Amino acid sequence: MTAETPIPSTVTSSSTAGPQVTIAPARPSVQGQTLAAAVRETAIKVRGFSSWYSSFQALKSLDLEMHAKHVTALIGPSGCGKSTFLRWINRMNDSITGARASGTLELAGVDLLSQSLDVVDLRRRVGMVFQKPNPFPKSIYDNVAFGPRLHKVYTRAELDELVEQSLRQASIWNEVKDRLRASALSLSGGQQQRLCIARAIAVGPEVLLMDEPCSALDPKSTLAIEELIETLADRYTIVIVTHNMQQAARVSDHTAFFFEGHLIESGATEEMFTRPKNKQTEDYVTGRFG
């Protein structure tokens, strides 16, 4: 139904403007450069990955590969563990007491489960967009500038440039360029979500995690975000959790189907939706359960 809605002109014009600008992320360390180079092939490698909340096993021995600069969709019914999995990739589960994991989870060869991993550095490389738009109660400009300012001292001009590029990439520049000093809370839900994407991009990540980014949005804003995801896939590895099967089919290159903590099936999105190998996958993608 949303597919027939005409694309808002602002989104089209700015999303074509987006890829022309390049962002030079702050990446001072040598390790960072090798990480950036390696990310072009397999971005995220998962082998025998299990995770627990205290005694409850949320994920059971997953094996999965996610390709760099592609969109991977994680689908499955509520409570199947796809959000849990997503939150392990940037270690957001660290703040949950009793959360632990075993197995292999690697981002470009770097062990993400290592105790010695610097999660602050990891989260600069792996951005996240949440289910509900969560802009800070600051101005639009300060929202985007927040991430970069955490990591590096910028001159005014550098920061202006970075904010503009990030907002352009997130296809929201044309809508907000005249009111960068206005509160981010004055934006509509869809605009807030694109601002949150701009905020995540501004730090210069390699991977973008999206946890049901459209579930709180209206169809028109959803379409704008989906368009945006397609453009962003040119430069970022994107992992998106979604409840909406049509959305997974529209935006993703690869799909992984989760059910009750197991990874039932994964593969190219087209295959998954037209010729699923597993009966459960077929039932789910055709809407027979879930």
Next chain:
Amino acid sequence: MSTHRSIASRLWHDRTFLWACLIAANIAMLVLAVLIISIFWQGFGTLSWSFITHFASRKPAEAGIRAPLMGSIWVCSICALTALPLGIATAVFLEEFAKKSRFTRIIQTNIMNLAGVPSIVYGILGLTAFARMFGAFGTNLDTAITFGNQESLFYFRLPFGSSVLAGGLTLMLVILPVIIIATQESLRSVPSSLRAGAMALGATRWQTVWCITLPAAIPGIMTGAILAMSRAIGESAPILVLGGLLLVFNTPENLMSDFAILPLQIYHWAGKPQQVFHYLAGSAIIIQLVVLLIFNGIAVLIRQKLQKPLQ
């Protein structure tokens, strides 16, 4: 089968409840109005510039509140400058950093209990811990360890004795639980999605607290601070225990100076048989209200300043 509630009876309840609330609100307003009017009626006549600049005197016409006014300002400033950082830091630790454990639960319970302790108990604590320092430096001030010249601004001694510093720290103990609890409530009301948003951008816990959580919590913290300071400026019991003086003929010049405070001066004058001293008490109450308003005004200013206004 269901019975319907009649519209008329529901509307009657609605109106009655509204009236009950209105009456309750007006009683509070009325009491406050009567209080303020009677104080102004009593005290406005004797209010003058010389009342503020003169020291205490046996003659009502020459009596002033210079010493207790400056004493109250010194003590309350010390109290605010120590209680706010300490209270906010404690609340931030308990809410944002500490893992929920037996230890933090014990601290939490103790803070809740401290908020209900009568202030005179804090006076005894202040006397023992700050004024006498458990007798570690002898039992009278002749054996105190001193630093610097007694007349200089930086004069310091151990133990503190009945000084403005001991008074301020004692009042700090009184209001600390209030500030901690208000700050905790305020931090809890900051949506966790904001913290998650900051953490996901690679903010450390310190950066999250400093840039996101605390600014969002400032209005609640400052409201708590206003309530706490109103209490501190009116407290007389702990200062009385500490050895607060009435006949002080100098204003504090360093942290070790003797001091008087407004509530004790008011109590002293109000208890005198001569009517004219009651008028002076009224004037002193007006001055105390003004001082309180100034402290609260500073808190409101900080709130405005830290919450950068957005268009």
